Amino acid sequence: MNIILIGMNHKTAPLEIRERLSLSCREEADALSEIIRISQIDEALYLATCNRVEVLAKTAAAETAVDRLKGFIYRQGNLSAEELEQCLYIYTDRDAVRHLFRVTSSLDSLVMGEPQILGQVKDAFRQAVEKNTTGVILNKILHHAFRTAKRVRTETDIAENAVSVSYAAVELAKKIFGDLKGKTILLVGAGEMSELAARHLVNQGVDRILVANRSYARALNMAEVFKGTAVDFAQLGEKLQEADIVISSTGAPHFVITADMVATALRRRKNRLLFLIDIAVPRDIEPQAGEIDNVYLYNIDNLQEIVDENLKARKLAARRAEAIIEEEVLKYEQWRSTLEVVPTIVSLREKFAAIAERELRKSEGWMQNLSNEDKQHIEIIIHSIINKITHEPIAGLKDESQNGGAKPYVAAVRRLFRLDADDT
Amino acid sequence: MDVTFFYTALGVYLISAVGYVASILTRRVWVAKLSTWIMGAAFGVHFISFAFRYLATGHNPVVSIYDTLSLLAWILSGVYLVLQLKTKTRVLGAFVAPVTFLLMIAASYRMAGPVAIPPILRGGLVPFHVILSVTGEALFVLASLAGAMYLMQDHLIKNKKVTSFTRFLPSLKELDRINHICLLWGFPLLTLGVLAGSVWARTAWGSHWQWDPKQIWTVLVWLIYAVLLHQRLAIGWKGHKAALYSILAFLVLMVSFCIEAFFFETVHNFI
Structure with a gap:
């Protein structure tokens, strides 16, 4: 039995190729059925996201299965063999499992630690289960992968800190205001990043949005998108008084919000904390505003610095995560190795049980004279003798399999007890 | 007996302080939770110490400045524990527990058994x-x-x-x-x-x-x-x-x- 994993990701394949593959796979949603139709493949899982395409399979004939899987991907993506060879990676057994664990734990992602991949793997698994393409082995491996991902998430800081500017702003807001429920946010100007940050804040419970724009029509538009209120640009100073978080991103060549405006607003709002986010270049908010007590001013560079620091921290966390992955791969190997001896143990037990059964039947004649109770006693004694005799060899096989040296013992047991012969 | 319990409480406060600081260093919430329970235990032991003093002398157990420090430590940890229930801000414990311990150290500077109470402190308002x-x-x-x-x-x-x-x-x-x-x-x-x-x-x-x-x-x-x-x-x-x-x-x-x-x-x- 072999586990193989064949695939490509954002590191090995350029976008055009990944695109072609994931597109064709989406159109033909039945990729999985086609994979499982390959006769060498017993169990299969198919994962396709915008950054990767992976096939995990259990097979009895690894080489043939890999060739046929390659053929499948080759057809799917309409790729030349050369293109394909360059982009593909192929892992077997322990390496395949390690790769899956790393992918699921988001160590192999474009943005390391991003949370979506775990959900994507879970979806892929659900599909496989629905289509009945997984069995004991892949089920076990996938559950192990989910467990590993959870360990990585809780025991390291890999997913801890924001790695995008807009999330960094949300995290800061939480450190200032705690709960964001009932807070008011003022959007000054428009822009992709300010809209994104606003959306994140709304998801965190901010429920009142004011929108100011030089063009009132534009303000109305945006207010509609966010179910907020458009305000007159001339009223900006007054509105500072109501807002808790201000995100400014106008294209103005001068300061739109001056330190004086902020100081006045703060007096009027009885010094309630104010978080100013300036993502405009050139800047919208006079830097001196950040020196006022209870005012926290961040510009785009400040936020970017936090993101850079967090990325560094993630890299550090990744090292710890790799160690966890290794531990889990080792655990998998141990389980896997006991798996080798399980069929032998089962046949051994079956063989002895069959012998007992046969001998008992032979003695049925003279046992007629015994009471039912005595018959039962005799059966119990026979079975317990069998258990006692087989206990040591079975325990020995399990031990050897843990140490990785079970093969000669398995062979010896099978041969000595003639487990592979048909005459039982 | 009251002195024994006092020193036991002092020791348990120390454990909880170490626990709280450790919870910051290791960033494990369960360590902080455990430290809260340990602090609760210290609070209880400390109370027993006051109770023994009261039973031995039959009057207000807080006489000297050192007793007052000890009482401050006790009430501080009590108030913190109540606050902890209400605000769920466990990190504060990492500051409160060491302060409590230091107060106990200061109090232990002259912690003796029961002393005779001056007549002036025998009032109901005291x-x-x-x-x-x-x-x-x-x-x-x-x-x-x-x-x-x-x-x-x-x-x-x-x-x-x-x-x-x-x-x-x-x-x-x-x-x-x-x-x-x-x-x-x-x-x-x-x-x-x-x-x-x-x-x-x-x-x-x-x-x-x-x-x-x-x-x-x-x-x-x-x-x-x-x-x-x-x-x-x-x-x-x-x-x-x-x-x-x-x-x-x-x-x-x-x-x-x-x-x-x-x-x-x-x-x-x-x-």
Whole structure:
């Protein structure tokens, strides 16, 4: 039995190729059925996201299965063999499992630690289960992968800190205001990043949005998108008084919000904390505003610095995560190795049980004279003798399999007890 | 027996302080939770120590300044435990537990068995005076600790030094709220405590006011807190300024507390 994993990701394949593959796979949603139709493949899982395409399979004939899987991907993506060879990676057994664990734990992602991949793997698994393409082995491996991902998430800081500017702003807001429920946010100007940050804040419970724009029509538009209120640009100073978080991103060549405006607003709002986010270049908010007590001013560079620091921290966390992955791969190997001896143990037990059964039947004649109770006693004694005799060899096989040296013992047991012969 | 329990409590406070600090270093919530329970245990043992003292002497167990420190430690941990239930801010424990332990160390400096109580402390108002004032002071300790944490967090966020420590400290809003609650409750308690004391002073010494250094400092402390509370409630002092001021006010309180023990001749020193 072999586990193989064949695939490509954002590191090995350029976008055009990944695109072609994931597109064709989406159109033909039945990729999985086609994979499982390959006769060498017993169990299969198919994962396709915008950054990767992976096939995990259990097979009895690894080489043939890999060739046929390659053929499948080759057809799917309409790729030349050369293109394909360059982009593909192929892992077997322990390496395949390690790769899956790393992918699921988001160590192999474009943005390391991003949370979506775990959900994507879970979806892929659900599909496989629905289509009945997984069995004991892949089920076990996938559950192990989910467990590993959870360990990585809780025991390291890999997913801890924001790695995008807009999330960094949300995290800061939480450190200032705690709960964001009932807070008011003022959007000054428009822009992709300010809209994104606003959306994140709304998801965190901010429920009142004011929108100011030089063009009132534009303000109305945006207010509609966010179910907020458009305000007159001339009223900006007054509105500072109501807002808790201000995100400014106008294209103005001068300061739109001056330190004086902020100081006045703060007096009027009885010094309630104010978080100013300036993502405009050139800047919208006079830097001196950040020196006022209870005012926290961040510009785009400040936020970017936090993101850079967090990325560094993630890299550090990744090292710890790799160690966890290794531990889990080792655990998998141990389980896997006991798996080798399980069929032998089962046949051994079956063989002895069959012998007992046969001998008992032979003695049925003279046992007629015994009471039912005595018959039962005799059966119990026979079975317990069998258990006692087989206990040591079975325990020995399990031990050897843990140490990785079970093969000669398995062979010896099978041969000595003639487990592979048909005459039982 | 009371001394044995006192030292046991001191030891258990130490364990909880170490636990809280460890929970910060390891960033494991269960360590902090465990430390909270350990602190609760220390609180219980400490109470037993007071109970034994009371049973042995039959009177108010708080006589000397050292007893008062011990009582402050006990009430501080008690108030913190209640606050912990209400605010879920466990990090505060990492500041409170070491302070409690240090108070216990200071108290242990002259911790002996039961002593004979001076006649002047045998009044019915004395326990009220002591417990109300000390509870008020314990709340002020908490207010200043929350203030100190606020200043740290404020400094970090203001200067864009967002570190893992920033993430660990509670939000500014939460710290400001704790500071506010502690002042709001501490002030009336201290006021009642001082009033009880002055009423008893009239009975014992014939006048409400003796121009004693302890009394003068206490009134000064009371005035400072009165101003702080007024600014908070009426003027809208929040955040940075309120935190800073509550720490300064607490420093003055510390002086007042130490006076009767170390610096001046005062009628308030009984043993």
